[in-house]
Amino acid sequence: QSALTQPASMSASPGQSITISCTGASSDIGSYNLVSWYQQHPTRAPKLLIYEVTKWPSGVSNRYSGSKSGNTAFLTISGLQAEDEADYYCSSYVGDSNYVFGSGTKVTVL
Amino acid sequence: QVQLQQWGAGLLRPSETLSLSCAVYGAPFTDFFWSWIRQSPGKGLEWIGEINFRGSTYYNPSLQSRVTISVDSSRNQFSLRLNFVTVADTAVYYCARGPSGMYRASFDYWDQGALVTVSP
Numbered sequence: 001q002s003a004l005t006q007p008a009s010m011s012a013s014p015g016q017s018i019t020i021s022c023t024g025a026s027s028d029i030g031s032y033n034l035v036s037w038y039q040q041h042p043t044r045a046p047k048l049l050i051y052e053v054t055k056w057p058s059g060v061s062n063r064y065s066g067s068k069s070g071n072t073a074f075l076t077i078s079g080l081q082a083e084d085e086a087d088y089y090c091s092s093y094v095g096d097s098n099y100v101f102g103s104g105t106k107v108t109v110l
Numbered sequence: 111q112v113q114l115q116q117w118g119a120g121l122l123r124p125s126e127t128l129s130l131s132c133a134v135y136g137a138p139f140t141d142f143f144w145s146w147i148r149q150s151p152g153k154g155l156e157w158i159g160e161i162n163f164r165g166s167t168y169y170n171p172s173l174q175s176r177v178t179i180s181v182d183s184s185r186n187q188f189s190l191r192l193n194f195v196t197v198a199d200t201a202v203y204y205c206a207r208g209p210s211g212m213y214r215a216s217f218d219y220w221d222q223g224a225l226v227t228v229s230p
Contacts, residue, residue, distance in 0.1 A: 001172070045220035098168070099215070
């Protein structure tokens with residue numbers, strides 16, 4: 001199972017919105033509404049932002065939102081802030097009790 | 111407050127066995143699956159496998175032949191063994207809660223991670 005495909009890097013100015021894509025296949029993202037998103041600052045462990053495509057864990061800001069279309073999932077960060085500068089990873093259930101992560105996207109706040 | 115804390119050898123030679131353990135504090139150990147996840151230097155995340163308190167396991171097919179995850183439910187601990195390591199197994203290894211639990215198909219608590227280096 002190959003890693004899900006994400007853009008390597010994206011950038012935007014404070015206050016703007018940014019949407020990160022996560023492309024898989026009909027056998028993973030296309031078949032299951034079990035996509036999650038993680039934020040990782042340098043030298044830190046990943047933090048869960050979104051689960052089951054659109055849902056927020058307790059305590060996560062609603063500036064982060066998730067969606068899906070076909071074989072691609074999306075994470076939108078609204079009202080970009082300096083603290084949002086980090087790496088972002090998607091993950092999906094791919095069947096047979098197996099999970100795969102995305103290649104990761106480095107977000108830079110200009 | 112849920113906390114995970116891991117320990118184990120940080121430097122290995124090729125062909126040796128990687129061995130890490132993770133203790134869970136502040137969470138009902140029996141209610142969740144617990145996973146190992148790794149991140150190679152400068153690269154993305156890779157799910158290794160999961161276990162529950164009964165010892166039911168699921169592994170990433172790409173690592174299944176070399177991986178064993180075990181549990182000691184009496185101590186709220188679970189462990190990872192990876193046989194015949196190579197330089198490619200050099201990574202930061204994380205233990206995490208999930209993917210089954212409060213937030214379906216996701217990992218909501220992670221430890222701080224530990225670098226394991228494989229070097230000739």
